[in-house]
Amino acid sequence: MKLQTKVGLGLLGLLALLAMVGPFVTVDPDAQLDLLHGTLQPPSLSHLLGTDEFSRDVLARLAHGAGISLGVGLIAVVVAALLGMAIGLWAGDSEGMAGKMLRRVINLGLAIPRIVVLLVLLSAIGAVPIWLLAVVLGMTGWPAMARLVRGETLRLRTAQYVSAAQALGATRARILWRDILPGALPPLLVAATLGIADAMLLEAGLSFLGLGAPPPAASWGGMLLESRSVMAVAPWMVLAPGLALVAATSAATLLGDALRRRLQPDVT
């Protein structure tokens, strides 16, 4: 295994540990106020990453945020990949008018910048529950995936083993499911892994604009937004969620690269 892959797996493991074990070890960040020692304490033994302006423990919030960030990234990518897969397969396999129309629909999805759709939708919905944010991120991420799957489908449709299946009398649905989909899956898997990083960055950015999960939810982007006004006196409040975010997106990028080397050795 290459060093990069090990680093990626290690980072992912650390974050998963933080997300799963953290909330039990560190108690509820909102209940665990430490006002006795004042607010904005620098990192110390009792608060490993310091406290924020409400004297909440930053490590505890980071642990709660880990679940949110990883969860949003995963849900968004699963939604985007499933939608992209369905539309891409359908578009690649349809002949004539239907195929042309579906190609146009995909191009249309790519023509409207994702950030514009997200800003409009999220500011209209108002206070967004975190799962809805994840789904909305997924619903706006499908066009790139669909384009990828459509290309693979077009390529595989002329493969010899597909002609053989047709000659043996396999139905269209069976060919799509058993012959074409498995061939289109590796590039989709790579794109989805890399897409987790994009989704997490978008979630953080939108929360940073105040469009993400409303406080007191401890999303990393939300923590960054709160740290903005105090970053001159409390740099740990920027660094903790910032570095966590970099670790999470680096892990997704490294693992995506590793998957690409494994699944698509001919494409680098």
Added chain:
Amino acid sequence: MIGWLFRRSADAVATALVAVVVLVLLVHLLPGDPLAVLIGEREVDAAQRAALAASWGTDQPIWIAVGHYLLSLGHGDLGLAMSENRPVTTILLERLWPTLLLGGLTLVIDFTVGLALGLWSALHPESWRARLIGALTVVGYSLPSFVLGMVLVSVFAQRLPWLPPAGLADLTLPLDAPFAATLVDRLKHLVLPLASMVIATIAVPLRQQRSAVMGTVTQPWVLAARARGVSPAAIAWRHCWRPALTPVVTLLGLWLPMLVGGAVFIEMLFNWPGIGSLIAQATASRDIPLVLGAGVLLIVMVQVGSLVADILYRVVDPVQRDQ
């Protein structure tokens, strides 16, 4: 070529038009009072509300609103912004040049320094410098630009008071200040947002160029050139880099809209008065004509970007050109 260019442009225009219709529908189907930004906290009775709705056209059925929007778009008129009572086109033009300045410089640096580093590290894959570049690109690729921006502000504007933390220019600088002083002030304001954008985005063209060149260095024609005694510089330039240019050109087309879209967070962080911060502020204040105007501008930029990329693609790839 002319016929192809004509068909390709017509396709771009059609796609942009349908995209605009979808955007208008999306914005109009949203819940909430479209006049809220105009009325604010004021007491308004039903008659006044109806008059307002009639003058802004929000009482019309949706298909009429879409038709009106497209018709006035044909005249280059995007309506009035609700929050400022000025034409949307005027506001967009005001906000366009800061975005083009920041995005354009990022583009130039990404596609000169980034490509050069990518080429170099593909030609020396085993050297420690190339490994360092590789590790740094993974971090840079994952680094959200606004987080980097916050760290840079906290170090170079707050800890060390070297650079201004935000804005486009020093507002206390007199208008008749010498040109040199104005220039230095502008450059100082540019450093931090530009550095954040470049460091966060340069990894993409760098990685793309590196993997494309890695694909060409093992080609038989490179070996043949080396056997003929062609100098290493000429091999790198003509035999490795030229064929590895096409994927980079594709990327260039995606880059133009991405610089505007990705700049939303940076522009908000640095109070940079560009299109990205405009669209974020306009959606926050529900200024529908302004949101639509900025959206239309971005849609046009996406189409222009991909059109330019397709044209360049034909220029750099002779196989494409001859077809």
